Amino acid sequence: MLPNFHPTVNLKIMNLLFVFLSAWFLSGNPTWLKDIEQAKKISHETHKYILVNFSGSDWCGPCIKLEKQIFENPEFQEFASENLVLLNADFPRLKKNQLDKAQMSLNEKLAEQYNKSGIFPLTLLLDENGKVVKKWEGIPAKDAPAFIAQLKTTK
Numbered sequence: 001m002l003p004n005f006h007p008t009v010n011l012k013i014m015n016l017l018f019v020f021l022s023a024w025f026l027s028g029n030p031t032w033l034k035d036i037e038q039a040k041k042i043s044h045e046t047h048k049y050i051l052v053n054f055s056g057s058d059w060c061g062p063c064i065k066l067e068k069q070i071f072e073n074p075e076f077q078e079f080a081s082e083n084l085v086l087l088n089a090d091f092p093r094l095k096k097n098q099l100d101k102a103q104m105s106l107n108e109k110l111a112e113q114y115n116k117s118g119i120f121p122l123t124l125l126l127d128e129n130g131k132v133v134k135k136w137e138g139i140p141a142k143d144a145p146a147f148i149a150q151l152k153t154t155k
Contacts, residue, residue: 029077030077030080030081030084030086031086032053032086032087032088033085033086033087033088034087034088034089034103034106034107035087035106036050036052036087036106036109036110036130039052039085039086039087040128040129040130042085043085043126043127043128044128046085047128048083048084048085048128049083049084049085049125049126049127049128049133049151049154050084050085050086050087050125050126050127050128050130051080051084051085051086051087051123051124051125051126051151052087052088052089052110052114052123052124052125052126053066053071053086053087053088053089053121053122053123054089054091054110054111054114054115054119054120054121054122054123054124055067055088055089055090055091055120055121056090056091056092056093056120056121057090057092057097058092058093058094058097059092059093059094060120060121062120062121062138062139063120063121065139066121066123066139066140069139069143069144070139070140070141070143070144070147073143073144075144075145075148076144076147076148079148079151083151084151087110089106089107089110089111089115090107091107091111091120114132119137119138121138121139122135122136122137123135123136123140124136125151125154133154134150134154
């Protein structure tokens with residue numbers, strides 16, 4: 001509850017709080033979706049490419065390295081927020097990290113369509129219709145700036 005200030009002061013404080021919270025939410029990490037249909041819908045609406053990452057988050061060393069070196073990099077996150085729809089298909093092995101059956105089914109269907117060979121990590125760039133535009137097996141670049149440069153050459 002706000003202190004008992006004059007109503008105009010309360011309104012100014014509320015506006016400042018709204019601006020601060022909005023900036024905080026908007027500056028957050030880009031969201032990795034879990035459903036290809038949702039990603040396609042957003043891609044159609046925004047005319048952005050879909051970046052799909054097939055990962056074994058708790059057993060695949062290169063997947064973990066890719067996550068830390070590229071996907072967690074603030075420069076990549078800023079680029080992705082402005083230019084990509086992100087989709088992650090994770091295939092963890094440890095029981096404590098197991099996904100629910102519905103998510104497992106979505107990931108398996110996605111793998112059947114795009115990753116029949118079971119390559120990890122596999123990163124794909126799709127157009128808004130789900131057509132593969134670019135494909136990277138393993139870690140796609142040495143760092144985030146190099147990966148961003150590759151993504152920019154697609155446009």
